[in-house]
Amino acid sequence: MARMNESELIERFLRHAGAPRTDVTLGIGDDAAIVTVPAGQELVLTTDALVEGAHFLPGSPARSLGHRSLAINLSDLAAMGALPRWALLSLTMPDADAGWLEAFVAGFSALAREHQVALVGGNLTRGPLSITVQLAGVVPTGTALRRSGARAGDLLCVSGTLGDARGGLELQQGLLAAAAEPAAALLARFEYPTARVALGSELRAVASACIDISDGLLTDAGRLLTASRVGAQLRVGQLPLSAALQQALGDRAWQHALLGGEDYELCFTVPPARAGQLAQLSQRLGVACTACGVVRAETGLELLGAAGVMQFSAAPFDHFQRAD
């Protein structure tokens, strides 16, 4: 395949990626994009990166990376209750590999279209593989969810099931073995996470605080509680576990649910009076929402196992912690 330059690659692969939107006045092809934020809406901005070696292994499928690079940003907006609108993509790759780029954009674009996100800007640079996406969304003024709204007595809830992505990553790393069916399920959860966009938006009417689970429930619930200046008791036996994770890990599944990163589920708090609303919402959207703890005034996160309070020490997930 002939080498293409940056402009040609952008023209061929990026210009028509994502969803068309009528609020995009000017998309890819000028110095910047022009879009319109509707009256009565605030603008919600986030950025997140996938860096080879830190967030994914060399040789990871390009399509999955395209999906994940957008999903991790969608998840941030979901945690605010915002609806995603416009994305920018900054891609550094070792070679102008059109085949890789085509698969990457296919993954990115399919997810973008699912959420009506337009790709309005992008740049390509030669260098170590690294993907940075910026995502802008909107939320009715004054209604965004934050980490800081949890109050004593609120239910501590999570969406979906937890720990699957960590299981998928360990399968990919050869650290875990599992039968074909659960292995495929876990790997899919790692490579193609589901951002809870619709749930997050609806939670604006139900939840008191929300965060997305990117670094593991223990870490992210801790962040929510710290921002709210409260604590919680968490019942480990109530953590939602997939059948696949239980098949693959047995008794150790709860540890992945508590510590495993990359889930991109939501962790949120709900006043008890709205528990019924949450149940209805969960059913309507077809997304499991599980109460696994209770917020209390005393700070700190206390884990309750079957035999009582658990002693548990764990280092929080951090991209700057070394494994050595």
Place this chain on the structure above:
Amino acid sequence: MARMNESELIERFLRHAGAPRTDVTLGIGDDAAIVTVPAGQELVLTTDALVEGAHFLPGSPARSLGHRSLAINLSDLAAMGALPRWALLSLTMPDADAGWLEAFVAGFSALAREHQVALVGGNLTRGPLSITVQLAGVVPTGTALRRSGARAGDLLCVSGTLGDARGGLELQQGLLAAAAEPAAALLARFEYPTARVALGSELRAVASACIDISDGLLTDAGRLLTASRVGAQLRVGQLPLSAALQQALGDRAWQHALLGGEDYELCFTVPPARAGQLAQLSQRLGVACTACGVVRAETGLELLGAAGVMQFSAAPFDHFQRAD
């Protein structure tokens, strides 16, 4: 110095970087930022990256990289006539080096404050040094400058002086030698480029099209002309050259002015009837604006030297072109 984790580094170095803004409802510290776009304004979005090896040499001063990473994005908004408002920073660095980060943020923050830009989001990852900034700005609805508005007869103009940054880069690379004073001037132009934000905003009332010069005048003027479906005659003898570049390069200075990247000056077209307005604007802002060519219907960019039409073949600047 003790190793810090990502959250600590963000808290210490990024949370208070940039300018405070009253339209920032929620800044760094939640899943995403919340800001308000004023009524009657469109949102203008851009992103650009600096990657070690592609855009800067290993060992480049951190403060300069902080400045440049924002300046290249400010320049994109300037080319649209937009005013910058909110920035997001995604930084990949080999180590959690607090000293480096402090100098980087000092460079970023000083420029951000100069332009009243708030830093509303950021993330840090361990990996090869790479800096991606997303910048959002505003422009009164329907008034943004584009590349596509040039018409036959318009003057082809540039701001400031051209080629200095290329001279500075070559000094840094040891490819060029110069006396101390011009060397310092050229190096400063490479390491601390000036984004023409005020000029770009004022050009909305004067210019018919605009682009920023990041890849060299020949390339970027070519993009403007292509987008406008016109061509131009460019008088090489009228290219604005700094005294420093002429001292360092003598007769070859015009080649740097034509081909050198990283200038971050504006290239724009002005209908002849507004030439007087441009002169007034240039004087009021204290920014040289030089007409060095004329737009014509015939496509292509023809270079006129002292002796007539110049034969000139040059590869356009591209981050995917190899030097070998």
